[in-house]
Amino acid sequence: MASRSIAQVVVLLTxxxxxxxxxxxxxxxxxxxxxxxxxxxxxxxxxxxILDTAVESPLGQIAMVPMLAWIARNAxxxxxxxxxxxxxxxxxxxxxxxxxxxxxxxxxxTVTRAVTDPRTGTVAPVADYSHLGSxxxxxxxxxxxVPLAVIFLVQNSPYQTRD
Numbered sequence: 251m252a253s254r255s256i257a258q259v260v261v262l263l264t265x266x267x268x269x270x271x272x273x274x275x276x277x278x279x280x281x282x283x284x285x286x287x288x289x290x291x292x293x294x295x296x297x298x299x300i301l302d303t304a305v306e307s308p309l310g311q312i313a314m315v316p317m318l319a320w321i322a323r324n325a326x327x328x329x330x331x332x333x334x335x336x337x338x339x340x341x342x343x344x345x346x347x348x349x350x351x352x353x354x355x356x357x358x359x360t361v362t363r364a365v366t367d368p369r370t371g372t373v374a375p376v377a378d379y380s381h382l383g384s385x386x387x388x389x390x391x392x393x394x395x396v397p398l399a400v401i402f403l404v405q406n407s408p409y410q411t412r413d
Contacts, residue, residue: 256320257405261398263313268394270309273302275386317341324404351392359385 254262276282282295318338325333359381364373404410 256316256323257401259316260313260320260401263309263316264394264397264401267306267309267313268390270302270306271386271390271393273298275383275390278383278386324410355385355388359388361385 273281277295277298282293282298285293285298286295321337321341322330322334325337360378361382362375362378364375364377366373
């Protein structure tokens, strides 16, 4: 991290996050059946999910450090605190927008699960995971393309990283 520009680190972390989204997509398409058959059941769906979570979880926390450093470094000298506060607010707005994006993507790619009423034993509605693959691909692409586009726009603006 110390020998690269902050923009390069953020690009690398974005690509890493995109790569780490692949196991979930692979699980949907059944890679766990292939790996379980080749490893005697050791590398099954549970193994892949646990390993992916163990690797992916710290990345979100680590990614915040260069992003905050990037914000601080890009701040105009006479407006450091204000710029940092505004950009941190934009980060929070991005998290809220992410929630809205999730809502709208779930409306476009409808995924339902079967729910059994414990009193009557009836199942409603019927599970439909047919759009889950498309949803996972779309989310993976958005989570890589949007940050890379923002980095490109910032690096080609007056607020580009000063290394």
